[in-house]
Amino acid sequence: MSDLVLEVRNLNAWYRETDARGRRIRHDVLYDVSFELHRGEILGLVGESGTGKTTLVRNILGLVDTHTGEIVHYTKRPQMIFQDPLSSLNPAYTVGWILEEPLRIYGKYDAPERKRRVAEIVELVGLPADCVTRKPRELSGGQRQRVSIGVALIQKPSLIIADEPVSALDVTIQRQILELMRSLRDEYRLSFLFISHDLNVVYQLCDRVMVMKKGRIVEQNTVAELFSNPREEYTKTLLAAAD
Amino acid sequence: MKKRNYFLIFGLLISTVVVLFILLGYFWTPYDPMKMNGAVRSSAPSLAHLMGTDKFGRDILSRVMKGAGASFFVAFGTVLIGTVVGTVVGALTGYFGGWLDEVLMRFNDALSAFPSFLLALVLVSVLGPGRRHLLLALGIVFIPSYARIVRTEFKRARSQNYVKSAQIMGAGTARILFVHILPNIWPVLLSAITIGFNNAVLAEAAMSYLGIGVSPDEASLGYMLSDSQAYLSVTPWYALGAGLVIVLLILGVGLIGEGLQRKDI
Numbered sequence: 127m128s129d130l131v132l133e134v135r136n137l138n139a140w141y142r143e144t145d146a147r148g149r150r151i152r153h154d155v156l157y158d159v160s161f162e163l164h165r166g167e168i169l170g171l172v173g174e175s176g177t178g179k180t181t182l183v184r185n186i187l188g189l190v191d192t193h194t195g196e197i198v199h200y201t202k203r204p205q206m207i208f209q210d211p212l213s214s215l216n217p218a219y220t221v222g223w224i225l226e227e228p229l230r231i232y233g234k235y236d237a238p239e240r241k242r243r244v245a246e247i248v249e250l251v252g253l254p255a256d257c258v259t260r261k262p263r264e265l266s267g268g269q270r271q272r273v274s275i276g277v278a279l280i281q282k283p284s285l286i287i288a289d290e291p292v293s294a295l296d297v298t299i300q301r302q303i304l305e306l307m308r309s310l311r312d313e314y315r316l317s318f319l320f321i322s323h324d325l326n327v328v329y330q331l332c333d334r335v336m337v338m339k340k341g342r343i344v345e346q347n348t349v350a351e352l353f354s355n356p357r358e359e360y361t362k363t364l365l366a367a368a369d
Numbered sequence: 370m371k372k373r374n375y376f377l378i379f380g381l382l383i384s385t386v387v388v389l390f391i392l393l394g395y396f397w398t399p400y401d402p403m404k405m406n407g408a409v410r411s412s413a414p415s416l417a418h419l420m421g422t423d424k425f426g427r428d429i430l431s432r433v434m435k436g437a438g439a440s441f442f443v444a445f446g447t448v449l450i451g452t453v454v455g456t457v458v459g460a461l462t463g464y465f466g467g468w469l470d471e472v473l474m475r476f477n478d479a480l481s482a483f484p485s486f487l488l489a490l491v492l493v494s495v496l497g498p499g500r501r502h503l504l505l506a507l508g509i510v511f512i513p514s515y516a517r518i519v520r521t522e523f524k525r526a527r528s529q530n531y532v533k534s535a536q537i538m539g540a541g542t543a544r545i546l547f548v549h550i551l552p553n554i555w556p557v558l559l560s561a562i563t564i565g566f567n568n569a570v571l572a573e574a575a576m577s578y579l580g581i582g583v584s585p586d587e588a589s590l591g592y593m594l595s596d597s598q599a600y601l602s603v604t605p606w607y608a609l610g611a612g613l614v615i616v617l618l619i620l621g622v623g624l625i626g627e628g629l630q631r632k633d634i
Contacts, residue, residue, distance in 0.1 A: 187537055206537050214530035218552035228538045274534075281538065 129165040130200045131285045131317045132186070136160055137195035139178070139185050155181040156193070156341045163285065166315035168307070170328040170349070172364065173338030179321050182338075183287055186319075204285035204319075205278035210294055211270035215262040221273050222258030228281045243280060251276045251306060268299035275306065287319045292327060304331050325368040329353055337361050377628025384621030387614070391441050394434025402431040402588075414606050421606035423597070429610045432593060437614045439589035443504045444569035444618075450508025451569075452562055455515025460546045462516070463523025474520070481513040489572070493581055500589075503581075507572055511565060518561050522554040556630065563626025567619045574615060590615050 139156040155178040163169050171179055184190045186197055187206060208214035215224055222244055229240045248255060251272040262270055271291060278286050288307070292300040308331060310316050322328050328335055328349070335352050337345040337360065345358045356362045399419075400406075406426035414421040420429040458477070462470040480488070492506035523546070526532055535549045551558075574591025588596070590611045597607035 189533065189536065203537070203539070206534070208530045208534070210530070214534045216531040216535075216549055216553070218555075227535075227540075231538055231540050231544070277534065277538075 130162055130198075131165055132163040132200065132204070132319075133196070133198040134159055134161050134182075134186070135196040135198070137182070137185065137193055137197065139181050139190075139193035139195075141181065141190065141192055154341070156185075159195070159341075159343055161336055161343065161346060163317055163319060165284065165317055166311055167334065168311055168318040168320055168332045170332035170335040171319060171321045171338060172323065172325060172328055172335060175323070177338045178341040179338060180289065183289060183319075183321065186287065199285075201284035202281075203283070204287050205281055205283040207271070207274050207278055207286060207288040207291045209290035211267070211274040212262060214274055215270060215277070217262060220259055220261055221253075221265070224262070224273065225258070225276050225280055228277065232281075247276045247280045250279065252302075266299075267295050268302060271295065271299075271303050272306065275303075275310075279310070283316070285317045285319065287321070289321045290323070291320075293322065293324060300327065307331065325353075325365065337364065374628050374631060376624045376631060380621050380624025380626075380628050382621075383617055384625060387437070387617050387621055388441075390434060390614075391438045394431075394438050398428075398431035398434050400428035400431045402427060402435045404428075420610035421604060423604055423607050424600055429607055432588065433590070433610045433614050436588050436590045436593050436611065437618065439500060440570055440573055440591065440615070440618065443500060443507065443573040443589065444566055446504035447507040447511055447569040447573070448562055448566045450505070451511030451515050451565060452558070454508075455512045456519050456551075456558070458512070458516040459519025459521075460523050460551070463520035464527050464542075464546055464550070466524070466527075470520075473516075477513045477516050480509075481517075485510045486572070486575070489576065490581060493576070498581070503573065503576060507569060507576075510572075511569065515558075515561060515565070518557060519554065522557055523550060526550045526553060560626045560630050563622050563629070566622050570615060570618055 137156055137159040138154070139159075140152050140154045142150055142152055145151050159182065161169070171182070173179055181190075183206070185193050187204065215221075219227075225244045225247060226240050229235050229243060235243065244258065245255065248258060253269060253272050253276070257265060257269065257273075262273065265273065275286075275291075291307075292303050295303060304327065307318060307320075311318065320328070320332055332349050334346070334348050336343050337352075337358065339360050345352065345356065345361050347357075352361065353365065356365055404427060406422070408426065410422065410424055410426040418428050418430065420433060422428055423432075458473055462473045483491075489503075489506045489510045492509060493503055496502035496506060532545060532549060535545050540549065573589060574594060577589045577591030578595040580592070580595065593611040594608060594615075597604065597611060601608055
């Protein structure tokens, strides 16, 4: 299929740690994880903390490389949105500088062109134009998350990995950010890998959902199907807990 | 409403005066600081000699102006060497960890295991006397403390999401270290620099006091203090003049450091 953005095949991942006695030990985290992500699709990933969601993300992003199996990117490197934008936006710089930084790194554009693109993105993610002169901590939580979406977008990715992007925000702001992500998907056919423990949010936003338990994907289905007709016991308990 | 930062204001004020005093002394002094004048030996402060004269009839104000410059030069150079080398070592070890960290930090430990003063003495005696060698010796002695401070900060920053974010953007390591992380540790580094500057002034004064490093014809404040103590009862203004400038130099920079720390960041 030509519209794939990411394919993960039989991924086993682990990390190494030094135990109390100073021996190097290996922690297995992911077992035989396989899934596909298509263009314009929002794929949810749910599961309790400690099941390996973050390890999966770190491997997909190439931040760690301790795995067997295959991770195939059909497009440029994916971008990432973190749960707490205050920690992912460099506190020493202004929003304008932060948004411009990816463009500086790739060095394709001159300064006026960079400024123009930053202004474009600021408008696209629904931030006030004057926010470029402010520092992240001077913005509200929702605005900050818009900035980090902007940082991801300015690099024109096909896939954005969002790790609990709205769980630190209150409900009205949550809805606005979800709305923004949905409109980006609709307009630019962006794909999202959306990690959340909040099944409500997943239900609102995602097309398909994967349920992860102890490093394995136990169930994978469309949102409608999974929520109305969960097959695995574990999924049922998760759904029951969310009510 | 922002509260006035008096520490910063007074610090900058005092430091500006001292720096102007030093700069002026570089180009012009009321008298030749080396010229002896038998007619005005050991004279108390007067309009002609604002800080009095020493027992050879040399104008103390002129000597202090030159001496402050010597002290400032050494302290500035010391901090420069310590900060630059210490920051690079600390950044690399803190960010990368692993064997690089082990090797460089054990070297660092070895350097700081010696009493710093003794180490500087040894280095000066190896390198030979002279202001530049003193500066180099003190600079080397200052490296470990900066490296340690910077390393801690970089180690903390390494796991921050804004660093991960820069990695995902594809920023190079040098860019992550010095463009993304360094500005965030400025407040810590800056206060270490101001404290270090004051320690360097005192270290230089102490070394010169012992007669090590700076030769008599380029007398620094410390050298003058040691020179003056023999005549403390006869010409107390000599010690007072030199001491006063050391105090002002340190007070100014110390207040700036304090002020910068109190500034909301």
